[in-house]
Amino acid sequence: MPTALITGGTSGIGAAFARALAADGFDLVLVARDIERLAESASGLEARYNIDVETLPADLSQREEIDKVASRVEDEDHPIEILVNNAGFGLHSDLLKRDYEIDVKAFDVMCLAVFVLGAAAGRAMKARGHGHIVNISSLASWIAQGNYSPIKAYVRSYSEGLANQLYQTGVGVTAVCPGWVRTEFHERAGIRTSKIPNFIWVDADRMVREALRDVRRGKVISVPTKRWKVAAFLAAHAPRGAVRWASRLLMKSRA
Numbered sequence: 612m613p614t615a616l617i618t619g620g621t622s623g624i625g626a627a628f629a630r631a632l633a634a635d636g637f638d639l640v641l642v643a644r645d646i647e648r649l650a651e652s653a654s655g656l657e658a659r660y661n662i663d664v665e666t667l668p669a670d671l672s673q674r675e676e677i678d679k680v681a682s683r684v685e686d687e688d689h690p691i692e693i694l695v696n697n698a699g700f701g702l703h704s705d706l707l708k709r710d711y712e713i714d715v716k717a718f719d720v721m722c723l724a725v726f727v728l729g730a731a732a733g734r735a736m737k738a739r740g741h742g743h744i745v746n747i748s749s750l751a752s753w754i755a756q757g758n759y760s761p762i763k764a765y766v767r768s769y770s771e772g773l774a775n776q777l778y779q780t781g782v783g784v785t786a787v788c789p790g791w792v793r794t795e796f797h798e799r800a801g802i803r804t805s806k807i808p809n810f811i812w813v814d815a816d817r818m819v820r821e822a823l824r825d826v827r828r829g830k831v832i833s834v835p836t837k838r839w840k841v842a843a844f845l846a847a848h849a850p851r852g853a854v855r856w857a858s859r860l861l862m863k864s865r866a
């Protein structure tokens with residue numbers, strides 16, 4: 612059976628990828644920090660889908676742990692057919708604060724790890740002539756929201772570069788750009804969501820179903836759901852001044 616490795620595969624969007632790929636018959640490698648939760652997720656998925664699930668505890672804000680996961684991704688004896696670079700977390704919008712420790716972690720988890728694991732997967736998959744790398748960006752990559760938008764813009768732009776480098780090698784790359792998805796993301800970051808209307812939220816399983824449809828079609832940029840496609844189109848094509856104005860309104864709503 613082919614194997615997919617999912618970073619942050621124990622919660623939210625990553626867990627939804629785990630369920631969807633398990634249902635498609637993939638064995639899984641789950642990467643996250645919380646060891647107990649990894650074990651619980653693995654046993655639940657194995658029992659429900661009759662697949663093998665390996666757990667790889669790692670903190671992707673630590674460089675040696677990124678390298679450990681990269682070695683697993685590149686292991687020729689246990690090939691990874693799909694890499695989902697998903698682990699991440701939300702950030703507050705303040706760009707003037709003195710303490711930037713959390714931002715360094717954010718760069719490491721959401722940019723450096725994506726880059727290093729993408730390179731490892733790209734090398735291994737190119738040598739085999741098949742495979743797919745899925746990087747979780749965000750609709751926020753088109754707007755102007757603190758340090759989170761530039762980080763997710765990096766993921767989208769990097770994915771296009773990687774897709775070009777792997778063009779016609781049999782290896783696909785997709786940047787998935789979701790809007791608001793109901794997960795632990797906002798609560799963990801202490802982001803208020805009470806003013807965000809219900810209809811804007813999308814369920815993680817539905818989001819992942821649409822993203823995997825785009826992966827199968829070989830799309831390089833995937834914006835799941837019609838409502839977020841419209842929002843992404845506007846954010847990408849409206850005058851930048853209008854996008855910055857809308858971003859300011861959005862930031863007020865979560866302050």
Ligand SMILES: NC(=O)c1ccc[n+]([C@@H]2O[C@H](COP(=O)([O-])OP(=O)(O)OC[C@H]3O[C@@H](n4cnc5c(N)ncnc54)[C@H](OP(=O)(O)O)[C@@H]3O)[C@@H](O)[C@H]2O)c1
Pocket residue numbers: 618619620621622623624625642643644645646648669670671672697698699700701720721747748749750788789790791792793794795796797799
């Ligand atoms: N939810 C949204 O509205 C939304 C929208 C657009 C994009 N996204 C993106 O989607 C991705 C997944 O977010 P989510 O909403 O599913 O959040 P979530 O429910 O909080 O899940 C985050 C996952 O990442 C893992 N993780 C966090 N920090 C890690 C680290 N340092 N090393 C290894 N694993 C780590 C967590 O496990 P441990 O805590 O055990 O490590 C968990 O499995 C993120 O990249 C996020 O930026 C989310």
